[in-house]
Amino acid sequence: MSLNFPLLDSSIQLNCSTILVLKKTEIFSNIVKLFAEYTEDNELKLYDHKYTSIKESQLLVITDILGYSFHSTSMVKLIYTDLESQLNDVPEIKSELERLTIEINNLITTQLLQHELNLESQEPTLTSLFASYNVKIATYYQSIFEKCLELIHVFKYLRKKKLLVFINICSYLTEKEMATLLEEISLVNISVLFIEPNEVYQFQQYVMDEDYCLFEIKP
Structure with missing residues (x-):
């Protein structure tokens, strides 16, 4: 270089x-x-x-x-990106994580629909999953x-x-x-x-x- x-x-x-x-x-x-x-x-x-x-x-x-x-936002994003790349090397684990994430999202969506307020949520991603577990x-x-x-x-x-x-x-x-x-x-x-x-x-x-x-x- x-x-x-x-x-x-x-x-x-x-x-x-x-x-x-x-x-x-x-x-x-x-x-x-x-x-x-x-x-x-x-x-x-x-x-x-x-x-x-x-x-x-x-x-x-x-x-x-x-x-x-x-733990800055930029560093955390780099780590999450690297984790996603790592998961691409083990597709069976990535598929299982995505399946479980969708299942959890469906359960949460059902509860939101039953609430008196008009609530909504975003489609979950692997990045949001890492964030929810405070991966750092x-x-x-x-x-x-x-x-x-x-x-x-x-x-x-x-x-x-x-x-x-x-x-x-x-x-x-x-x-x-x-x-x-x-x-x-x-x-x-x-x-x-x-x-x-x-x-x-x-x-x-x-x-x-x-x-x-x-x-x-x-x-």
């Missing part, structure tokens, strides 16, 4: 873990905005080895690690570092996502925690991009200084 935007002379190849430091405040702010509002048509270009653009739905951008919730990700993190680790593990199982982008999280992590995070990313084999305003210890990273010059730091 590669990243490009107007200030770059050539694209940056994104490996498992890529750290991009943008030291000029205006540039950092603009690139963060482009990631947060990413579409295939904006100035920020993300594409794979076949030069196919990465779609908005294939990106997960974490602009605020402190405020991020594993079980989380156990106690620190920002542990939250980042859990997010990495969750991302691994989001089949439609191709790139995880962390914005300004390295200031919350010690050098040892950052090293562990990079190692874990490599082990689970996902693509993660860190966008930072300052250099991140002595790890390998791309740095664009205040004179718009891009250089690579290697450990």
